[in-house]
Amino acid sequence: MEQGFGVVIVAAGKGTRMGTEESKQYLRLLDKPVIVHTVERFQAMPECETIAWVTSAQDMLRCEDWVREYGLDKVRDIVAGGKERQHSVYAGLQALQARGLDYVLIHDGVRPFVDPGKVKACFTTAREHEACVLAVPVKDTIKQVNGDGVITATPDRRSLWAIQTPQAFRLSICMSAHEQAELEGFIGTDDAMLVERMGVPVHVVEGDYTNIKLTTPDDLDWAAWWMLRNQ
Ligand SMILES: Nc1ccn([C@@H]2O[C@H](COP(=O)(O)OP(=O)(O)OP(=O)(O)O)[C@@H](O)[C@H]2O)c(=O)n1
């Protein structure tokens, strides 16, 4: 059988933009915490061999409890994250390195609706090309606006994509990209940025608009409705 992938699920953020007392990854979405819904997506995929769950140091115990309660036996590592998302990803990558897999997927713990078929397509493309992300074409016209609130450019929409997770890479490339960024003090908003800086072409696979990242309170209403509709 072909080797599968390991996934790093990052959930060590504070969720400042959500503005809730409890961090957004622990909010209940119908019957379970958001993060449990997300981990279950990967737990159920035959291609997923191992999961590294990145959380804050103070939340490790409750995550261990959920692993037992929900039978998430692919979670072999629960590790503490860092100040920025990038540091949290790196902590997860280090844990996965010991698992002997060639390919890693990195996924936001607050994207609970990712479609397994799209995850598989992203993994397959990474196996062919070493680096791949899920993304959707932008629907709006995007403008660049300067500090005075004046439009300075209108990029051609046909070349604009909104980038999501998972992002899939050959593990050795992803590790080197993170190490290089750390060395140079570079912080990116996604992992592809770090790999792009290394000159490695990152391929895009079209995902779904429903693979949203729960970010602001309005996302929660939509998420509850979407989950009910698909039960
Ligand atoms: N230091 C951090 C920051 C973010 N994340 C994770 O990265 C994902 C995407 O980040 P984002 O939506 O920006 O989450 P937060 O940083 O929690 O949100 P905010 O920026 O509103 O505080 C989330 O699952 C979040 O928990 C992380 O593991 N470690």
Ligand SMILES: C[C@](O)(CO)[C@H](O)COP(=O)(O)O
């Ligand atoms: C990685 C990501 O999901 C791509 O959209 C995103 O960049 C992570 O969080 P952000 O802080 O909202 O940029």
